[in-house]
Each structure stands twice: as C-alpha cells, then as structure tokens.
Amino acid sequence: MGMLKEYATGIIVVSVFAMLCEMLMPEGNLKRYSKVVVGLIVMLVIVGPITKLPFYAETFVMPALDTSGQLSQEELAMREAEAIERQFEADLAARMEQDVLETCGETVAVQVTVQLGEDGMVNGIARVDVTCGNPMRFGDIVSRIHTQFGVEKDRIMVTSEEGAEDGR
Numbered sequence: 001m002g003m004l005k006e007y008a009t010g011i012i013v014v015s016v017f018a019m020l021c022e023m024l025m026p027e028g029n030l031k032r033y034s035k036v037v038v039g040l041i042v043m044l045v046i047v048g049p050i051t052k053l054p055f056y057a058e059t060f061v062m063p064a065l066d067t068s069g070q071l072s073q074e075e076l077a078m079r080e081a082e083a084i085e086r087q088f089e090a091d092l093a094a095r096m097e098q099d100v101l102e103t104c105g106e107t108v109a110v111q112v113t114v115q116l117g118e119d120g121m122v123n124g125i126a127r128v129d130v131t132c133g134n135p136m137r138f139g140d141i142v143s144r145i146h147t148q149f150g151v152e153k154d155r156i157m158v159t160s161e162e163g164a165e166d167g168r
Helices: 002-024 029-052 073-104 135-149
Strands: 108-116 122-132 156-160
Touching: 002 029, 073 108, 073 122, 073 135, 122 135, 135 156
Parallel strands: 122 156
Antiparallel strands: 108 122
16 A cells, blocks of 8 residues: 555656646747656656566566676686686697797697696696697607796697507
C-alpha cells in the first residue's frame, strides 16, 4: 500500500510542477520545447515504478551497469600477473627463435615456461621447449640458448619435428 501511495504522490508532484512550468514559460519556441521535456519527465515518473515489479524487473536490467560480477582486487591482480607472465614467456620465446635463426641458421619453435616467486615476479626460467627440423643441430641450439639467455642446459628440451629428442 505504501508503494501505491508513493506512486500517486510522485505523479501529483510532477503534474503540479508541469503545470507551473507551462504557466511561467513565455509563448514561443521555448515553451514548445519545455512542454516536450516536462512531458518526458511525467512519462518517466509514471513508468518508473513498473521497473520495480518482479516480472518486469528483468526486462529493464542494464548489463553495462550491473556490478554484481566485478572482480575483487586480488582476482584482478592475479589475472594481471598471469597476463604479464604469458606475455613475458611469448616475448622471450620470440627472441630465442630469432637468435637461433640468426646464429645457427635454423628455424625453430620455442615455448618458454617461467618460475614465479611468491611476490609474482619472475624468478627464472623453468623450462624451454624447442622444436627443430634438424636433429644434427640440437647441441648447437642448446649451447646458444644457454650462453645467450643464461638458461641451464638441463632445462632446455630440444625435439625434432618428427619427435626425436636430444638424448640428454
């Protein structure tokens, strides 16, 4: 019953406001535009409570304004750290591929996995997987990545495109 009383009061207040605005406006174009604006306000007051009814409430939901699915600061920081980690790995892999191509003359595919510390910072390289077409160059590739990028040799796994491993 209280909701109905508020609804009626809102309509009455806006209607009185509309009449006052209409009486105070001078004749001309301004009065015409003000009637349109006041009419829209009256319509909003009349239609507004409908959006609060359970059946219609879902119809008037604006997903862009819905904040129920927002991430917490911790989740946001974790996702940001993961994105930075993936980008770092991809950039380092691309640099290794380019370096091996320039120095060894081999086109390789490199995948890098980094170690993260408790603080989310990169502590080192956990593993480097290299796929190469020429098994005879495995040793050269491992040596180059070890000397140029400081990766321990036992963390570098080189396989051929056919699946043969370097045997270390």
